[in-house]
Amino acid sequence: MVQYVTNPESAYSADARNDLKEYACTVPFKHIEIHSQGQVSACCHTWLPVWVGNLLTESAEDVLNNLERKSIQDGMRRGSFIKCNDQCPQLNALLSGSKDYWDIIPLESLDRRLLKSAMHVGFSYDISCNLQCPSCRNNLIVWRPNDPDDENGQRIKKIHTNVKALIEILLTENPIVSLDITGSGDAFASPLYWDYLLELAGGPIPANLRLTLKTNGVMMTEENLLAIKPLWPIITYIEVSVDAATEDVYKIVRKNGNFKKLRKNLEVLDQLVAAGNFPNMHNWQTNFIVQKDNFFEIREFVEWQLTFVSKPKIWTNLIAQWYHINTVQFDRMAVWKEGHPDRQRLVDILKDPVFKNPQLKLGNMSSLL
Numbered sequence: 001m002v003q004y005v006t007n008p009e010s011a012y013s014a015d016a017r018n019d020l021k022e023y024a025c026t027v028p029f030k031h032i033e034i035h036s037q038g039q040v041s042a043c044c045h046t047w048l049p050v051w052v053g054n055l056l057t058e059s060a061e062d063v064l065n066n067l068e069r070k071s072i073q074d075g076m077r078r079g080s081f082i083k084c085n086d087q088c089p090q091l092n093a094l095l096s097g098s099k100d101y102w103d104i105i106p107l108e109s110l111d112r113r114l115l116k117s118a119m120h121v122g123f124s125y126d127i128s129c130n131l132q133c134p135s136c137r138n139n140l141i142v143w144r145p146n147d148p149d150d151e152n153g154q155r156i157k158k159i160h161t162n163v164k165a166l167i168e169i170l171l172t173e174n175p176i177v178s179l180d181i182t183g184s185g186d187a188f189a190s191p192l193y194w195d196y197l198l199e200l201a202g203g204p205i206p207a208n209l210r211l212t213l214k215t216n217g218v219m220m221t222e223e224n225l226l227a228i229k230p231l232w233p234i235i236t237y238i239e240v241s242v243d244a245a246t247e248d249v250y251k252i253v254r255k256n257g258n259f260k261k262l263r264k265n266l267e268v269l270d271q272l273v274a275a276g277n278f279p280n281m282h283n284w285q286t287n288f289i290v291q292k293d294n295f296f297e298i299r300e301f302v303e304w305q306l307t308f309v310s311k312p313k314i315w316t317n318l319i320a321q322w323y324h325i326n327t328v329q330f331d332r333m334a335v336w337k338e339g340h341p342d343r344q345r346l347v348d349i350l351k352d353p354v355f356k357n358p359q360l361k362l363g364n365m366s367s368l369l
Helices: 014-022 060-064 067-076 089-096 107-116 151-173 191-201 222-227 229-234 247-253 259-274 295-305 327-333 343-349 363-368
Strands: 023-025 031-035 039-041 051-054 104-106 119-124 177-181 209-215 235-241 283-290 313-318
Touching (some): 014 023, 014 089, 023 089, 023 107, 051 060, 060 151, 089 104, 089 363, 119 151, 151 191, 177 191, 191 229, 222 229, 229 235, 235 259, 247 259, 283 295, 295 313, 313 363
Parallel strands (some): 031 119, 119 177, 177 209, 209 235, 235 283, 283 313
Antiparallel strands (some): 023 104
């Protein structure tokens, strides 16, 4: 059965739990994410905490044929979510009776969906970022692969070489291969990823290659976007983590950030998207990770995002306990947990009609409703 993290099993109806065997998730078949020590996961590792290989020590072929990866896939074909937990926003939504899931589908539709689904490769092996957000890290981290004395930089450089070999294989086997840069740091601030984006922009660009960019938005300036303009036609999605609606809160949850610069960069992106400069972009998204230090202005955040003319998706999700956060810290930050003194205030805030806007995706906050 599912590992219950966000809520105890009793919080979900028996019917919802029994219905799981009639569903499967496409992600373990179409997602490969590489982490900072070369470890590979078949989904977001927070939601499916199992490793399925290592691209620092194994070949691309070995990872694609990893037995644990195959076991998870075989389980999905039987409607088994045994390795997953309800911190997964889609699984949380299904169990809570919400419709905010898209990769979890009726089991009978699985093979048809897989035939036409893109393969996603998550670039999470370089955690370099220009910010020092408490939800993500305790220190400022920038790894430099061109510095022979930077051990971390040399390690991710080797991983990157193997990732590129993996991509070459996947491009021959899949109708579309989407590179998701990055789930661990910032696409514009990482020296490794930024050089790779410039390399790709120099072409030639494979016809079946697509890009998703994930960033805090501070270095997503108009100048940097123009530097990779040849990639605009293959960018299908841009995610910007914001986590605040005011400068005062932004200084706390997005340490070393620049709120005024972020606002300007979001306005530029909004205008570029609205003008049709990204012909294959099906949307862009702003993120708000809910925690003790920001939950009280989530309504203001949603109202601000609704002002953008290109109508980005607005995504909220509950803070997860990453490795740098100890239990005492997490219990303070996790305002959504049972027994937290501010939980009811968060629940009351979510009763506002603005949270029913279809542009908003509540993620794993669905269970709070």
